[in-house]
Amino acid sequence: MSRFLVLVAFLTLLSCQNRGKTPGLIDNTIKSSVNSNETQNRYQKYDSLFEKNSQFISTSFDYPVGKPNAKGYYNAQEFRENDHLGDDWNGLNGGNTDLGDPIYAISNGYISSAKDIKGGWGKVVRIIHQYKGNYYESLYAHCQSILIKEGEFVKKGALIATIGNADGIYLAHLHLEIRDNIFMDIGAGYSKNTNGYLDPTKFINKN
């Protein structure tokens, strides 16, 4: 994603910090207890979804391109490089040679979102994974086309989308994020604050 978005992320971060200082202590206490109840309820939704569809609980993770091990692709911008919150997967032949290439689900899971959110993100697929009793989210951005629907379950390695360029903003590549907080907004793609985000390559290699 562009350096412009880095700036936006930075400004958003600043405005959040400023906002955090204004409310009184009591307000914050009430708010945080409401939030934790809401979070619990939202976990219950996924607990029951995966209980009823236990064949879609994750057992391992693969790469989203050149499956299973990213053969023919390289990571052009690693996690935390330039405050990047994901990995950027590109075809070895560079440019737009990977435009339209298949993107695969990195593991079994539930499609929580699959839509065009435009701007610097383009078409984005988000998958919730239940793995060893914990929840993770994988997010696939800038897609050319989306081949699955929100609310479906997928198996690891399923074709879910194709590599795009977010309507011509970038050279074609896949921006992949893995999160261990599954309730975050789309985010900015770049931030110094990596809370809720994991290093995708490290996570996939380990699991």
Ligand SMILES: [Zn+2]
């Ligand atoms: Zn990226």
